[in-house]
Amino acid sequence: MTVKAPPAGRRARRPAGGPPAVRRAALPALVGGLTVALVLSMVAAVGLGPVSIPVGDVAQVIGRRYLPGLVDTAPTGPQSVIILDIRLPRVLLGAAVGAGLAAVGTVLQAVLRNPLADPYLIGASSGASLGAVLVIIVGLTPFGTFSLPVAAFIGAMAAFLLVMLLAGGQGLLAPTRLILAGVAVAAFTEAVTQYLVLTSPDKEVRSAMFWMLGGLGGTRWSDIGVPMAVVTAGALWFWTQSGRLNALVLGEEGATSLGLEVDRLRRRLIVGCALVIGVVVAVSGGIGFVALMVPHAVRLVVGGDNRRVLPLAALTGGLLLVWVDVGARMLNRPDEIPIGVITAVLGAPFFLFLLRRAGHRRWQ
Incomplete structure (x- = not known):
């Protein structure tokens, strides 16, 4: 079932957010531009760190490994090891984590009709932190080197199930009950x-x-396959539901009048969010503000239609976290700063800007 984007109430005559030229721009062009920016940023980010490597050398090393027919020569030795075995998997994971957080934040804000909604409101992030800390402090390693991410994922799912159990009174999943249970x-x-x-x-x-403050240090190739697959599949599925997300913003009565089974749809979307965030937090720790900040920033530019916001938010989240991770390893060399510290420094002023901009207007 395809649901058209709902009207914006009293503001229907002038779509909310962003310059008119940006709102009218074709979605493929916007997605293509952000994709190019993300790829170029990832190549540049691989070269940045305590040991800087020229971007040309990075491109040659990656090209020789993955496009051997097009690139014949490239630096070898320590530079190649740093690029391929240390930084490239870290940058790829950062892009996947940022995209997953932003996509989940977009969906939760629409499902719960709450501009402050983020993964902490469904218990997944805090549950993952508890599971991981148990492994670190108690020393439980039932799954060997994978014990920490597995424990974090189990903690996220356990906390989320408890939230669902507490919120599902009388067989219904009301947003207010869900938020209170999550808190x-x-x-x-x-x-x-x-x-x-x-x-x-x-x-x-x-x-x-x-x-707990989030970080991508020590990322290995074995760490990135599952998160990238889950985030990609989750983001694509969320996008197929974007018309329904637009309808949910209208509220229960408005969405029901369009033929949606609101409670069933809400459960499916929240379960999807929990799965994505459980996998993401399991490999990166608790990174705050990305899920809250990025969807709002995208809405300011392109308006509130989730068919546009979702893919653009995912790409923007990946782009943001790639550069935040660069800052994490460059600002306090040779030590690293937790990524969550930087996202909080960026996110708190942005959040205050949103409050000032919104005034007494309702969120849409």
Whole structure:
């Protein structure tokens, strides 16, 4: 079933957000431009770090590995190892994590009709943190080197299921109940996590805190396959539901009048968000503000139609996190800054800007 984008109420005469020329621009052109920017940024980001590598050398090394018929010569030795084995998987994971966070934030804000909605509101992020901290501090390694991401994913799913159980009163999944249940579960899991951190030896505390604030250090090729596949599949599926997301913004009565089974659709979308965020947080830790900031920034430029916002937000989120990760490894060399610290520094002023801009207007 295809649902047309709903009218914007009193503002229907002038679509909300962004210059008219940008709103009218063809979606393929916008997606293509952001894709090119993302690819170029990833190549540049691979060359940046405590040891800088010229962009030309990066392109040659990657080209020789993956396009051997087109590139015959490239640097070898330590530079090749840094590019292919250390930085390239890290940059690819950063792009996938950013895209996943932004896509989930877009969907949750529409489903819950709440401009502040992000992964913490469904309990997934805080549950993942608890699962990972248990592995770091207690030393449980039932899955070997994969114990931390597996534990984080299990924690995310367990917290999310508890939120769904608490919110599903009388068989319905009301947004208000879901938000309240998510806040309660997040507060409980964060309290347990903080207790574990405060009562642990210094070495484990540092590792746990760094993971809780998010980071991509130590990424291996084996870490990126599942997140990239899940984020790609999730973003594509969310986009197929973008017409229905537009209808959900109208509210229960408006969406029902268009023939939607609102509660069933809401459950499916939230489960999809939980799966994506569980996988993403399991490999990157708790990175805040991306899911909140990027969808709003995209809406300011292209308007509120989720058929445009979703793909553009995913690409913008990937682009943002690639450069945030560059800052994380460059600003305090040779040590790294947790990515969550940088996103908070960027996100808090942006959030205040949104509040000032919105005034007393309703979010759309």
